[in-house]
Structure formats: structure tokens, C-alpha cells
Amino acid sequence: MKGTNYxxxxxxxxxxxxxxxxxxxxxxxxxxxxxxxDGHPDSAILPVKSRNLLKxxxxxxxxxxKKIAQTYDQLFHGPNRIYFEVGDSMAYISDLKNHDVRTExxxxxxxxxxxxxxxxxxxxIWRFSKHYLQHQTGPRKGYFAWSFNPKTMKRNSExxxxxxxxxxxxxLLFASNRWGNDTGINYYADARKxxxxxxxxxxxxxxxxxxxxxxxxxxxxxxGGGYHWTDPSYNVPAFFEVWAQYxxxxxxxxxxxxxxxxxxxxxxACNPKTGLNADYTNxxxxxxxxxxxxxxxxxxxxxxxxxxxxxxxxxxKDKKWQEAYAEKFQNFLRSRGINSFKDQFNPDGSKPEYILxxxxxxxxxHSLGLVATAATxxxxxxxxxxxxxxFVRALWNAKLEPYSDGYFDPYYDGLMYLFSLMHLxxxxxxxxxxxxxx
Numbered sequence: 336m337k338g339t340n341y342x343x344x345x346x347x348x349x350x351x352x353x354x355x356x357x358x359x360x361x362x363x364x365x366x367x368x369x370x371x372x373d374g375h376p377d378s379a380i381l382p383v384k385s386r387n388l389l390k391x392x393x394x395x396x397x398x399x400x401k402k403i404a405q406t407y408d409q410l411f412h413g414p415n416r417i418y419f420e421v422g423d424s425m426a427y428i429s430d431l432k433n434h435d436v437r438t439e440x441x442x443x444x445x446x447x448x449x450x451x452x453x454x455x456x457x458x459x460i461w462r463f464s465k466h467y468l469q470h471q472t473g474p475r476k477g478y479f480a481w482s483f484n485p486k487t488m489k490r491n492s493e494x495x496x497x498x499x500x501x502x503x504x505x506x507l508l509f510a511s512n513r514w515g516n517d518t519g520i521n522y523y524a525d526a527r528k529x530x531x532x533x534x535x536x537x538x539x540x541x542x543x544x545x546x547x548x549x550x551x552x553x554x555x556x557x558x559g560g561g562y563h564w565t566d567p568s569y570n571v572p573a574f575f576e577v578w579a580q581y582x583x584x585x586x587x588x589x590x591x592x593x594x595x596x597x598x599x600x601x602x603x604a605c606n607p608k609t610g611l612n613a614d615y616t617n618x619x620x621x622x623x624x625x626x627x628x629x630x631x632x633x634x635x636x637x638x639x640x641x642x643x644x645x646x647x648x649x650x651x652k653d654k655k656w657q658e659a660y661a662e663k664f665q666n667f668l669r670s671r672g673i674n675s676f677k678d679q680f681n682p683d684g685s686k687p688e689y690i691l692x693x694x695x696x697x698x699x700x701h702s703l704g705l706v707a708t709a710a711t712x713x714x715x716x717x718x719x720x721x722x723x724x725x726f727v728r729a730l731w732n733a734k735l736e737p738y739s740d741g742y743f744d745p746y747y748d749g750l751m752y753l754f755s756l757m758h759l760x761x762x763x764x765x766x767x768x769x770x771x772x773x
Contacts, residue, residue: 385648385761388713392727399760402731406753407451409735415745418444418456419485425466426459427485430746432694435491436483438468438499443750445506450763454514457506461520464503474540477532478557479503497545497553498569504529505574508581509766530584533557550618551589551596564623567604567612568638570597572653573646577765598653601643601660606682610664612636613682622682631687632680634704637751640664641708644758647715649765661715665723668709673729678702696742703748706733707755714758727759 389399411418417440420426428440441464448457468479468490481496483489507526516523536542536557543562547554553569555561575594579587603620604612613622613630622630640661647657667684668676677699681687690697710730716723735752737743757763 385764386714387761388717388724388727388759389731389756390760391717392724392731394731399756403753403756403760403762406735406749406756407447410745410749410753411456415743417746417749420459421463424459425463426456427463427483428460428746429485432744432746434484434486436485438464438479438481438496438503440746440750441468442499442502442506443754445510446502447750447753447757449506449509449513449766450757452513454510454518457510458520461507461525465525474536474542475558477529477535478542478545481556495545495557497555497557498566500529500533500545500557501553501569501571501574504582505577508577512581512766512768526582527584530578530582530586534584534586546593547618551593552600552618553593553597555615564615564617565600566615566635567601567620568614568635568642570600570604571642571645572597573642573649573765576650594650595652598646598656601639602656605639605660605664606684608663609667609680609682609684610640610660611667611680611682611684612639628691629687629689631689631691632682633687633691634678634693634747637678637702637705637708639708640712641751641754641758644711644714645763648758657715658718661712665709665712665716665726669725673725675701676705678705694742694744696740698740700738700742703733703735704744704751706730707748707751711755711758730755730759 387396387399390396410416415431417428417431418426419429427436428444429436430440441460444460445457448454448460464479467488468483470476470478470480470493475493475495478495479499480490480493481499482491484491504526507522507529510520511522511526514522533545536544541558543554543557545553545557547562547565552565555564555566555569572594575590575597579590579594582590600618600620601612604616605620606612611632612620614628614633614635615623615625615630617623624630643657643660646652647654647661671677677686678701679687679690679699686699690699706726707730710726713723713726717727730752733752735745735749754763
């Protein structure tokens with residue numbers, strides 16, 4: 336609901352020694368990672384050696400570190416910041432253009448904080464989320480109100496957007512791995528509270544599981560008719576793999592199945608010629624229009640290439656399709672001008688009749704958010720084609736600043752920009768207990 340305005344040849348001895356070290360390393364890491372707790376030790380997550388595509392593109396590490404730090408500071412501390420502290424122990428992320436606080440942004444802030452090892456920021460946002468947005472009673476108990484007004488300090492909506500809970504659980508599991516559960520917040524227990532509540536939702540009071548259990552795909556919203564269709568950008572296979580490894584709630588195989596279902600779903604949802612997908616779709620991947628928006632590739636859809644790239648790097652279980660997808664997607668945007676492609680399309684690549692407004696503007700533009708997420712697809716395509724570094728360089732040269740007409744979105748453009756810089760620098764990773772200790 337992002338754009339929605341509210342509504343070398345080594346010698347033999349060396350090779351033998353290297354092999355022995357590798358075997359020892361793998362054995363050690365498997366012993367640390369353990370198994371999923373359901374008899375699947377082969378699914379244990381090993382630390383991922385992420386590529387630094389920014390460095391591969393020729394940028395110095397000092398410059399990369401500086402750019403990421405400056406972007407973080409701009410979003411969290413600068414004059415146009417989206418992060419605001421509340422009292423001594425809480426904070427929120429605000430969608431400034433829509434004048435509200437969303438579980439989307441809050442959970443994104445938590446993901447940035449846990450990836451960058453900023454415990455105080457993480458804890459503040461999580462305390463705010465629990466205190467103001469999490470339902471403590473009733474049919475929605477354990478879920479979160481998706482939108483909140485920071486001026487009135489009241490909820491704009493009681494309902495949930497399923498991606499908020501998806502990110503909350505994943506970030507809490509990462510926080511548990513990184514910081515443990517005895518430093519003031521039991522992150523694992525809080526993640527389980529959401530998951531255990533989710534499994535109790537059976538339609539009573541019109542509230543359901545976050546995941547449509549029949550299709551094994553995440554719902555758009557876990558209530559009413561929204562349970563029966565989805566948002567492709569909510570389908571993040573990598574996160575379900577993380578749940579299968581670290582949730583230990585007895586549903587590991589189901590979560591692995593959800594990861595596989597999400598991959599197959601994305602095959603159907605993404606246009607075979609352009610790679611574009613509609614913001615909202617039915618579970619068969621066909622576009623789903625709503626009363627507030629005809630189906631098209633818009634703001635939510637920008638996240639899909641980033642999610643696919645993350646799954647490719649972290650787990651690599653669908654590489655053949657993902658490589659074909661990323662090539663088609665980038666080639667389509669390249670055909671529209673790498674420095675000029677617009678931000679909304681029909682899935683076939685044509686211009687949509689309806690342009691979704693944002694922040695009081697209703698126009699197509701060359702948006703930083705899409706420039707950023709399109710660049711992450713180079714984590715896939717650059718394996719075969721070094722020319723795809725053109726997207727990485729385009730992102731490097733882009734700036735988070737007002738557009739020529741005055742429109743400025745440090746919230747969505749800014750978060751996508753920072754996420755993409757983290758991915759492309761290899762600093763957006765699976766956080767395992769052993770990598771945290773390292």
C-alpha cells in the first residue's frame with residue numbers, strides 16, 4: 336500500500352590444504368547452525384558471502400561506506416529525516432507525503448537497524464510498534480494496525496497489511512540472532528507471539544492467517560476479501576526460508592513450501608516479455624484491480640526485482656528463471672532509456688491510462704526508488720553480463736533530493752535507495768548466530 340494515498344592455478348599441496356580447511360569450516364558452521372528442529376539439517380543456513388557489486392563497478396570501499404553512512408544519516412538524522420524519537424525509549428518512521436506512520440516503514444527501519452547493528456534504533460521502533468499498533472485483544476490479537484497518525488497519536492486503520500508482519504517477524508528473528516534475548520527485549524518471544532497468534536486465526540471475526548493456507552501465499556490483508564488475493568511484492572521467498580530456519584514453531588516445512596510457492600507465483604505474475612508485474616494480483620498471478628486503483632506496475636511493484644535478487648543471492652534455488660527474469664526486466668527499462676525510464680507501466684510495457692498519484696502529484700517520473708531496485712537486479716545479471724553494471728552506476732550517480740517540480744519522497748524513494756545500496760555493497764545479509772558473533 337505504498338503509493339496509495341491513504342486509502343589462478345594452485346599447486347596440488349595447496350589445493351589439498353584448502354579442501355581440508357573448507358571441509359572443517361563447513362562442519363563448524365553446520366554445527367553452529369544446527370537444524371530446523373524438524374529433522375531437516377540439510378536446510379541449515381550457512382553464512383552468505385555477499386558480493387560487493389559497487390566495488391566491482393570500480394568504486395572505492397571508503398566511498399561506498401561514506402555513501403551508505405550519509406544516506407542513513409539523511410534518513411534518520413537530517414533535516415528531511417523520516418525517523419522521529421518519542422520520549423526516552425520509542426521512535427517511528429513516517430511516510431511524510433501521506434502524513435502517517437505505517438507498519439511497512441516501521442519494519443523497514445527495523446531491518447535497516449538490525450543489518451547495520453544499530454540496536455537502540457531497532458529497540459525504539461519496536462517498542463513504538465508494540466505500544467501503539469499491536470492489537471492486544473480481540474480477533475486481531477497479535478497483529479498490527481497498518482496506519483497510524485503521529486499528530487493525533489491514534490490509529491487511522493485497525494486492519495493489518497500482511498507485509499508489515501512479514502518484516503516484523505523476520506527482523507525480530509535476525510535481532511535474536513544478532514543480540515540475543517536477554518538485553519531488555521526477548522526478540523524471539525516477540526516474533527513467536529506474532530506467529531503463534533497468526534496460526535490461531537481461522538476466519539473468526541473475519542480475521543485470517545497472514546498466509547492463505549490453501550495457496551501457501553501471503554495475503555494482501557489477513558481479513559475479509561483481501562485474504563483471497565495478494566501483492567507480488569509481499570511474496571519474499573527468502574524471508575520464509577528464514578522463518579523455516581529460525582522460528583522453531585513447528586511449521587518449518589510449511590514455510591519452506593511457502594518459499595517455493597512464492598517462487599512459482601512470481602513466474603506467473605511477471606510478464607514473460609517485460610518482467611513487469613501488477614501491484615496487486617490474484618493467486619494465479621493475473622492482475623487484480625481494486626476500486627482505488629486499476630492493476631498496473633506501480634510503486635509496490637518496484638520491490639519485486641529487489642526481492643528476487645535477494646532470494647537469488649541468499650538461497651539460489653531458482654537461478655535459471657531468476658536470471659532470465661532479471662535480464663528481461665533490465666532490458667525493458669534499458670530500452671526506455673536508463674536515465675529516463677518512467678515509474679508506472681502496464682505489465683506489457685505500455686503506458687497505463689490511470690497514473691497513481693503520490694504526495695499531491697499525479698505524473699510519471701524517473702523515480703529514484705525504481706532506479707534503486709532495478710540496480711539490485713544486477714546482482715543476478717552481472718554474473719553473465721558486465722554491461723548490467725550500467726544500472727549500478729546509474730544508482731551511484733543518483734541523488735536523494737527533490738525532483739525538478741518540487742516533489743520529494745525521502746520515505747519510499749529513500750528507503751528503497753538505502754536498501755539497494757546495502758544489497759549492492761553486500762551489507763544486507765542473512766543474520767545467523769555465527770555471523771553475528773563474527
